[in-house]
Amino acid sequence: MIKTKTLRFLLENTLFVWLGLAFILWIGGDSVILPEWIQVLGRSHPLILHFPIVLILFGVLFFWIPKIDQKPDLKEFGELSLLAGVNFAGITVIAGLVLAQEDYEGNALEWHQNAGLLVFLGGVLIYFLRNQSKKILQPSSLALALGIVLTGHWGADLTHGENFLLAPLMDEEPELIALSEAEVFRDVVQPILNTKCVSCHKEGKIKGELRLDHIEGIQAGGETGPFVTAGDLANSLMVERINLPLEAKEHMPPKNKPQLTEEEKSILMDWVIAGAKFDQKLMDIEPESELFVLASQKFETETPFEFAAADPDDIEELNNFFRKVEPIYPGSPALVVSYFGISAFDPSSLSDLNKIRQQVIQLNLNKMPLQNVDLSIIRDLENLQELQVNFTDLNSSQLDLISQNSSLKSLSISGNSVDSDGLQALSKMIQLEELFVWQTGLSDQNEKKLMVALPDTEIDFGFDSQSVVYELNSPKIESDKDMFGDSTLISISHPIATAEIRYTLNGDLPDSLASQRYQGPFWVNKSAEIKARAFASEWKGSPESSIIVFRAGNPPKELRLLTEPNPNYFGKGNITLIDQVKGKNNHTSGEWLGYQDQNAEFEIILNENQKPREITISMLYHEGAYIFPPTQVQIWISDGGTWNRVVNEIPDQSTQILPSRFEALTYTLPKQDFSRVKVQVNRITSLPKWHPGAGSKGWVFIDEISLLN
Template identity: 35%
Template sequence: MHIRLKRFAEQILFASNIFIAFLLLFENKLVIPPWLQTIGRMHPLILHFPIVILLLAMIMEFFRFRTENSGNTFYRNYSQNLLLVGSLFAAVTVTMGLFLSREEGYSGETLIWHKWTGAALFFIASLIYLLRNKSWYKAATAKAAALMTVVALVLTGHYGAAITHGENFIFEPVSSQKEMAAMPLEKAEVFKDVIKPIFEQKCVSCHNPDKMKGELVLTDSKSILKGGKTGKLFVPGNPSLSLLLKRIHLSVDDKKHMPPIGKTQLTAEEITLLALWVKENAGFSKKVIALPATDSLRIFAVARLKPVIKQEEVFDFAAADEETIKKLNNDYRTVSEVARESPALSVNIYNRSAFNASQLDELEEVKKQIVSLNLNKMPVKDSELNRISKFENLRKLDLNFTDITAKGLKELTSLKYLYSLALSGTKINFKDLEAVIPAFKNLKTISVWDTGLSSSELEKLQKANAKINFIGGFKDDGKKPLKLNIPQIKNSSTIFSQTIPLQLKHPIKGVDIRFTTNGLEPDSINSPVFDGKTILSQNTTIKAKAFKTGWLSSDVVTFDFFRSAYKPDSVNLLFPLDRVHQAEGAKTFFNSKLGVIGANNPAWANNWAAVKENDMTLVCEFKKPVPISSVGLHYMIEEDTGIFPPELVEIWGGSNPKQLKLLTKITAALPSKWDKPSLKSVEGKFKTETVTYLKIVAKPLKKMPKWHRDKDKKALLLIDEMFLN
C-alpha cells in the first residue's frame, strides 16, 4: 500500500511538471473563472508548507552522503519522501500563484521574477527527486543541488514578500531611520520626507507598479496625481472631499477601508498629517521651513522628522586643567565641557547687576578652550569686545540684548572659527553692519531680530551675503492668525508646606487660561477657566493653555507642584558631592528651588558615582519629632549624557541615629533610548512613623543599559529637592 501510494504521488509530480509548463507557455491566453480565482487566492495560505518542507529536505540532502547517513535506510527513505511531499506542495503553490497573478492589480518586473524563481524552484526540486538515486549522483552533486534549491527558495520568498509588503519591507525600519536622521530640517521637504514615508510604510505594498490594487500607484508624484480607477486620490485644499481621507476614515470592517483589515493601520498622527497636507494643496516640492512657524502641518512634520545627529567636532587643542575649571565656576559664571571627553568649553555669564569686564579677563587660563560664550542680557559695551577677541577658538557668541553696536563688531573679525553670532535686541544699524559683515569669513547665522532693521534692509543684507542666514524674527503679514504664547506662573516657588494658591498669568490681555489637574490636555470648552480661586493641597500637575478669539491657542505648558510639609533643622551629607555640581551642598535638597534641564544649572546637586563610587546619603535631624509617611525626590534624566534616575532609594528613620529602621525602598523607571531630557519625581509611602532622625540613601545606577554608548558604566545622579510629608 505504501509503495502504491508513493508511485501514485510520483505520477502526480510528473503530471504537475507538464501541467505547470503548459500554464507558463500559454499564460497570456488563460482566462481564470471566479471559482479558480478563489483557489488562486489560497496561494499565500499554502506557500509556507513547501518552504519549510523543502528547506528540511535540502538540509538532509546536503548531509546525505556522510558515512553515518549514507548507510542509514530510515534517513534515506525519510529524506526522499520529504523531498517528494515538498515538491508536490510546491506544485500546488505554483499553480495557485499563476491563477492569482491573472487577477487585476498584479503586474510588473517583481511579479515576473517571483513567478519564474518559484517555477524554477519547483522544477529543480522535481529534478533532484528524479535523479538523486542515479549512480553518478555523488556528495558534491547533492550539496550543489541542495544549495541551488535553497538559493531559489530564498529568491522566491524575497520577491513574494516584495509584492505583498513592498520592496524594502525587511530593511525599511533601519533604512528609513537612517534617511530621516540624515535630513536636516532646513532641507526637509513636506512630501518627500514626511508624507511619502507614510505611503511607503502603510500603502505602497498594495499600490506599486508590481501590485496596482484599484489601478492606483503611490510610489511617485505623477501616479499619485493620476489616482486610480475610482478617480482622483484627493481634492487639493479640501480633505473632506478627498477619496484618500474618505477611505481612511471608513470603519475598519468596511471592505473599502484603507489600509485593509489585517494590514498595519495608520496612526492618528499620520492621518492628521495626510489631512493637513491635502489642506495645504498637497504640494510635492515645498520645504518644511517654508511653512509658517505656527502652521499645524509644519509643527507635526517637525515632530515626525528625526533630529540630525551631528558629528562631534574634533579640536586641535588640549583640555584645560580640571582644577582651573572648578575654580572658574562661581555665582555669576559657569564653565563646562561642551561634551564628554571633549577639550572644548562653554561659558555662560549671568547676573547683570554684578557684571564687569574683569570677568572676561579671568578666563585667560582657558581662552584657547572656549568655543561658546553666552553674554545674553549682560551690559557688554563695544570697548569690551576686544577682550572677547582673545578667545581665538570661539565658535558661538551670544550678544543678545547687550549694549554693543555694529561698529564695535570689527573687534571680533579676527575670530576665524566664529560661525554663530547673536545680536538680537542690540543697537546695531544697517550701514555699519553692512560694512563689517564681509570681514567675517566663516559666519553661518546671525540673529538680528528686534534690532530696528527694516525688512528691506534685512533683505539687502541677505542678498549681499548669501552664505549667511540672517534670522530676522516673525513678520506678521496679516494672512494667518497668530499663535498665543504659553501661560506663565506667578508663584515664586511650586513647593509648599500645607496649601498654595495657583497663580497663572498671560502677557496678553483678554486671554482665557484653561487648565486641568488630571493629566489631560486642556480644551476650550470643558476645561475650567483660571479665576485665581484654585487652592492646591497635595502634589499636583497643572496643564495650562491660553485661548483667545481670533488667535490660535497656545501650546500646552506643564507646572508641577509639590507638597513638602516638613523641613529638617539640620542636614548632613555622609559623602561628598561631585566636584562640579555642588549647588548649595546639603541645603540644596530643602531650599524649595527646582532645577531646570541641563546638568550645568547651578540649582543642581549631584553625585558622580562612576568616579566616587558613593551613594548620595544624607541624615536629617528634627529638634522635635515629626510624623513622616512619605518621602519624595525630584531628579533629572538626560540619558545621552549618562544622567539616570536612582537605581534604589532607601528611607531609614527613628529616634536614635545609630538604630534607624528601614521604612521603605523606592525604585524609579529607567528611560528608553532617545528619550528627551526630562524632570521626574518619585515618592515612597509607608506607615506613619514619628522620627527624630531620617536617613535618605539614593544609589546611582551601577550599570547603564546595554543600548547606551557607555553601557555597563555607572551613571550620574542629579537630585535638586526632596519632599517630606
C-alpha cells in the first residue's frame, strides 16, 4: 500500500504535468492535431467536472475550521482532498480545452475557458500556500468558490442556453401575443428552434458551422447546405435532418435530446412550403392552411378590438346570396362584409349594416353599381379599416362622404374617375396607410399633388403595362360548406376587378376560351373539384386555385372498421367516416382516421332499399407530413354471399411536396342489388427517393365516405 507521503508527492508533481499540458493547449490548441482517442477524453469533460468541484469545495472548507492546526489528522485529510480535487480539475481543464476544438466558439466559451483555467491555477496556488495565514487563505478560498460557481454558470450557458443557472430567478411572465399581431417566424417557428435546436447551434457552440440563434445564421446555412430553401423541402437541410430515423447519426435533434413533436415538425415544414419568410404575419396566411390552424392555437384569440361581438342572429340574417358577413378570423368580433352579384345588388341593403356598425372593419363593394347611392353608412362604420370600392362609378360627393370616416387605413378606388373635387376629398385622408387609385384619370400633376398631400401614405397609381407583362394572382374560391346536403353556394373573387375568371368543376385546368366564365355566385349539387384562373388583357393568366366540395349523400346503416387506425389519429372511430363532418385541412384536428402500419379496410352495411350508384372517399394529402395518395383502392360488393370486386384502381402518385389539401376519390358502383360494400385503401409502405424521408412508411388519412343513389 502506497504511503500517504508518497501519494502526496506523486499528486503534487502531477499538478505540474497538468499545468504544462493546459498551457500548451490554451496557447496553441488550434494548431495541434489531436488523435481520436484524445477527442474521446475531451468529450468526457461534462462527465468528470462534477468530481473536482466537490473535492475542491470540500478541501477549502477545512480552512474555516477553528484551530485546524491543532488537529493534524483532520488537516491532512483536508489537504489531500484539495490536492486530489485540483488534480482532477487539471484533467477537466485539459479535457475542456480538447472539447473546445469541436464546433465551439464565441464569448461564452472564452469566459468559461478562462474561468476554468483560473480556478485550476487558483487551486494550485492555494494548495502550495496552505500553510500561510488564515487572513490570506480564507478570502482566497472564497474567491475560489465564487470562481467555481461562475465557471459552472458559463458552462451551463454553453450546454443548456443563456442564463440557464439563473433562469428560475429571472423567470418572467410570458408576453401574451394577440393572434392579429403574431408573426410566423418570430412567434411560431423561432420558439421551436430555441427549445429543440439552439443549444447545439449558437454562439459558443456551432455544430456543423450552423447558427440558429439569429436570422443571419439561419439564412447562411451550415457546412453541408442551406438550412432552409424557400418553398423547397427537398433542398432544406432542416427538413432532411428532422425526418431522418431517430437512430440515424445525423437525425436532429440528437436522440439523447428532447425530440420534435409531430405538430412541431408540421409547423416547420409548412413554414418552408409557405416560403420560409422571416417577417410574415400569421394573419397573412390562408386561414384554411394547416400552418394557420396549428399556429393560431398558440395565441390569444382575444383581439386588440375593444368592441363586443355582434349578435350571431344578426350575422346569420345578414348573410344571403348577395352578401357575405364573416369574422376576420375564427373567434374574432371584427367582421368582413363582401357584396357580390351586380344584378342582385339593392342599394337600400347597405342600411342593414347598421346592426353591425361597430364590428365591420373591412367592406368590399367592388363592381357594385354605386352611382348616386347614399353612402352615409360608410361614414358611420365606426371601426372600418379597409374599404374596396373599385369600378363602382363613384362621384366626388361620395368620395367626400367616405373621407369623413377617420378610421380608414386602406382605400381602393381604382376604376373610378377622380376630378378636382374628388382629389380634394382624398387629400384630406391623412390617416390612410395605403391608397389604390389605378385607372382614375389622374394627371401626372395631380398625382404629385396627392403625394404631397399624403406624405405618409403608400399610394399605388398602377403602372404602364406596355413593355412588361405581369402574371395575375390566383382567384379566391369560397364555398358555404365543404360538405353539403343538397347544394352549396360557390363564389369566386379576384382583387383586380377587371380580371375575367374562368372555372371548371371536374378538376381540369381552366383556359381563357373554352372554360365556363364566372359571372356571379353559383350553386353546386354534387361533389366537385373546382378550379379557377384569372385572365386579363396585357396580363399573363394566373396560376390555378382550387377547392373540393363534398356532397354528404345517404348515411348507411353501419360502418365497421376491419383494421384499426393509428391510436394518435383515431377520430371518433368508425363513426368518423359517416358522421357527415368534414375534417379540417389539418391531420391533427381530430376528424381524421390515419393509417401507417396497415392498410385502411372497412365494411359498409347498407340500409334496406338503399341502392348507391356512386361512392366517394374523402382523403387528405400532405407529402410534407408523409401523407400520400393511396397506392391502390379496391372495392367489393356483396348481397350476403360472395364478395365481388368492382373497383381496382391505382391512383396517381405524388412527384413533389405540395401544401396540405383535400382530395375526393369517386367511383361508380354497378347497377345491381347488394347490401354490403367493402373498401380497402392501401398506404404507401416506403416513401420515394425524392422525399426527405425516403424509405420511411407513409400514411393515408380518410375522414368521410359518401354514398349517392
